[in-house]
Amino acid sequence: MLTNQLPEENLDVCKESVFSELFAKYSKDLHNFLYYKFGEALNPKDVAQEAFVKLWNNCANVTYKKAKSFLFTVANNHMLNDIAKNKTATKFRNIKPKSYTVESPEFLLEEDEYMQALQNAINSLSEDLRATFLLNRIDGKKHQEIADMLGISRKAVEKRIYKALSLIREKVDGI
């Protein structure tokens, strides 16, 4: 995983090269995790940046190995605080499929109904199920990778994904 020559425990997060490597490695995953979990209304990009700024400010106390879980925990708490403060309901929205060029009208409408049902199904998942499921199915993250990000067991990730899939299927199969 790590390409640096130094053993992990000796890497100093306060060094810019180390910090920027951490950023390159985890910022996208962190952003996508926040987006899938809380939707875009709560500014996942800003919250991800904020988490890295906090990491920098605490760089003397956080070891390289702990940096990843520090980032995910800090960002997650930040979001939960925002929700508690603003009482905003999280809503997950999709990007509309571009355009289907020349298809039959019926196909287009059915497609629309299906997308609508799928969006509702994804929306109605709990935040944890949704984030786990989408990181796996859309971003192609392995079970172990997700387990590391969230600090839970691999088995728990497996269960969440299966549970999320079953709940989604109840709402979209047959459309």
Added chain:
Amino acid sequence: MTQQDYIQKWLEGTLSEEERQAFEKTQDYTDLQKIDNHLKYFKAPDYNSEEEYAEVKSKLSKGAKIVSFDWVKPLLKVAAVLLIAVIGYGVFYSVSTVHLQTELANQSEFYLPDSSRVLMNAQSDLNYNSFSWQNNRSLELRGEAFFEVTKGSKFDVETSLGTVSVLGTKFNVKIRDKYFEIVCFEGKVQVEYESKKEILTAGKMFSALNGAAVVSNVRLENRPSWLLNESSFNSLPYSYIIAELERQYDVEVTTRGIDTTVLFTGSFQHNDLELALKALTAPLNLTYKINGKEIILTSEN
């Protein structure tokens, strides 16, 4: 192996070749594949970690060892180029906007660039962009019009009250003050009104007055009644009917002691003013007087 085991293994991607072939024959597989194919539309927006890193750097506390790089100048250059492109596009775009209008007591017919047909009722306005029409079939409508849409990509009619989307069909759109009405004559139409979506099939009518929306069945001619020189109404306030009469005959109506909020169901002809006035006044016990372009309606009691 149970079906659940198969699904678990499929999720992990650990099905053996043999198992995979067996699983692909099942309905479960078809359903899962469909979900997976559609999930890609929910992908997180693009994330550029270099740009984000530049922003984070600027937020880091002073005295840190990070040497900051001046991003402003190169960004300004990019911004200038983009601005010119946007203005150029904007000018071209506005030049190619087509504006169509019908006067009082007039109807007209024309074809859109994709040969979709539009029939416009009196005093209606329609805007579309001929330049972007191929990629974006979208137009703005005020008033009332009947559309026969050529099959192809999505076709949007945007109005002050909501959006109607169709995919190759015949339908009528009517916008009057607070009243919004769509009748589907062929195919399917999607109406978006106050952020709710409703799909209409042939023979269904969507109508909304002051925010209260209903979908009902209508008896269908081939065409809306106004194309057969008649205006018809279903439970609409009398003031809307008077406005329509003014529109169709280019007259001015004055009412005396009449409650124009009363709901009216009925129709009137477009080619005989006397007959039209009789049809509108008799049911409510009103009398009318024609004075050139002016019409006075009075209550009999």
